[in-house]
Amino acid sequence: MSVRILALVGSLRAGSHNRQLAEAAVKLAPEGAEVEVFDGLGDVPFYNEDIDVEGSVPEAAAQLRAAAQAADGFLFFSPEYNGTIPAVLKNAIDWLSRPYGAGAFGGKPVAVVGTAFGQYGGVWAQDDTRKAVGIAGGKVIEDIKLSIPGSLTRFAETHPADDAEVAAQLTEVVARLHGHAGETVAA
Numbered sequence: 001m002s003v004r005i006l007a008l009v010g011s012l013r014a015g016s017h018n019r020q021l022a023e024a025a026v027k028l029a030p031e032g033a034e035v036e037v038f039d040g041l042g043d044v045p046f047y048n049e050d051i052d053v054e055g056s057v058p059e060a061a062a063q064l065r066a067a068a069q070a071a072d073g074f075l076f077f078s079p080e081y082n083g084t085i086p087a088v089l090k091n092a093i094d095w096l097s098r099p100y101g102a103g104a105f106g107g108k109p110v111a112v113v114g115t116a117f118g119q120y121g122g123v124w125a126q127d128d129t130r131k132a133v134g135i136a137g138g139k140v141i142e143d144i145k146l147s148i149p150g151s152l153t154r155f156a157e158t159h160p161a162d163d164a165e166v167a168a169q170l171t172e173v174v175a176r177l178h179g180h181a182g183e184t185v186a187a
């Protein structure tokens, strides 16, 4: 049985380099692992406890929760917006953190990577993502890190999957997360 890794991307723009990184991860997944990019984050309304009640949960949020429940691990791809995590990604984490104590992260392994234009590749956003996901119930694999600076120039002409250095780094990220997720599946 394949280990299922759900990829969540913190940029909604069509030409997103983080989205491209996620697409590269799909291609680079080792045998026995399947990376799926969740497509509907832009349709998930802002988290609101008033609508997070039986019968009122918006369809897009329910789909996000179902995809997360079915996953064995999570791979976040985050750019940096004003020194922190983009709202779309934080919103997804908030939805997945509830019901309190029974959210979809459920102690499953999580790795956070990403690219941003700044010289540090979005490390603040990625660190903040680790912090939030950990509080939300994920098992953050702290030593899986990949922050690629200069996104707009580095990937202007080259898709991350065709950048040999990035592809090698991403291959290692997915393989290591697969290892952690596989342990969870076997347990």
Ligand SMILES: Cc1cc2nc3c(=O)[nH]c(=O)nc-3n(C[C@H](O)[C@H](O)[C@H](O)COP(=O)(O)O)c2cc1C
Residues within 6 Å of the ligand: 011, 012, 013, 015, 016, 017, 018, 019, 079, 080, 081, 082, 083, 084, 115, 116, 117, 118, 119, 120, 121, 122, 151, 152
């Ligand atoms: C609202 C906004 C805020 C940004 N703030 C930062 C920032 O704090 N640090 C940084 O490195 N880049 C920042 N950027 C530039 C992004 O890193 C860059 O647009 C990146 O390519 C976005 O990722 P994407 O290609 O996946 O959309 C910001 C971009 C936007 C639109």
